[in-house]
Amino acid sequence: MSEPAPESPVVAVARVGPGAVEALRARVLRAGTGLDALRYEQDADPRTATFAATLGPDPDEAPVGTATVFPAPCPWAPSEAGAWRLRAMATEAGLRGRGVGAAVLRAAVDHVAAEGGRLVWCDARVAARAFYERHGFTVEGEGYEVEGIGPHWPMARHLTG
Numbered sequence: 001m002s003e004p005a006p007e008s009p010v011v012a013v014a015r016v017g018p019g020a021v022e023a024l025r026a027r028v029l030r031a032g033t034g035l036d037a038l039r040y041e042q043d044a045d046p047r048t049a050t051f052a053a054t055l056g057p058d059p060d061e062a063p064v065g066t067a068t069v070f071p072a073p074c075p076w077a078p079s080e081a082g083a084w085r086l087r088a089m090a091t092e093a094g095l096r097g098r099g100v101g102a103a104v105l106r107a108a109v110d111h112v113a114a115e116g117g118r119l120v121w122c123d124a125r126v127a128a129r130a131f132y133e134r135h136g137f138t139v140e141g142e143g144y145e146v147e148g149i150g151p152h153w154p155m156a157r158h159l160t161g
């Protein structure tokens with residue numbers, strides 16, 4: 001008999017500055033690579049939107065999930081208008097499978113839609129493919145290796161309405 005699904009622990013997803021999620025990004029996305037912090041050049045762009053999920057009502061609480069979106073042409077569909085890249089999706093290791101990732105991804109995609117974006121694309125780690133598919137993304141080409149991280153799929157979600 002399967003266990004009942006746990007209640008989603010997320011109480012808040014908020015837009016934050018990139019500094020608020022740097023430690024979480026480093027722990028989850030660069031674990032074991034020797035890089036102790038994770039910054040992207042797009043973090044300085046005011047159009048870049050980073051979201052963080054926390055488990056309690058205190059906004060200063062450490063984030064347990066994060067996702068970042070910013071306008072960027074889709075590498076495999078460069079002429080497609082309104083393309084945004086999704087990057088740095090991460091949930092704290094002990095808290096996965098409870099809807100934290102779903103909540104921050106929803107916030108990120110909602111933001112892109114509110115900004116008039118038409119397409120959200122990402123380099124998806126192979127282990128995360130099913131997660132993205134569950135949220136409307138599809139694989140749009142051949143898999144490839146991202147140096148130092150591993151195999152990835154090119155994935156995108158086309159926004160309608």
Ligand SMILES: CC(C)(COP(=O)(O)OP(=O)(O)OC[C@H]1O[C@@H](n2cnc3c(N)ncnc32)[C@H](O)[C@@H]1OP(=O)(O)O)[C@@H](O)C(=O)NCCC(=O)NCCS
Pocket residue numbers: 005006007008028029065089090091092095096097098099100101102103122123124125127128130131132134
């Ligand atoms: C990918 C990642 C961000 C997903 O975060 P998450 O918080 O576990 O996401 P969710 O809980 O919303 O969904 C994960 C799974 O739990 C399931 N789930 C979602 N809500 C649930 C709930 N309330 N109860 C039980 N299960 C639930 C989903 O069906 C999903 O299953 P899947 O893995 O087969 O797709 C997370 O696994 C992670 O940080 N991985 C390491 C870094 C990484 O790969 N990032 C992506 C880079 S492209």
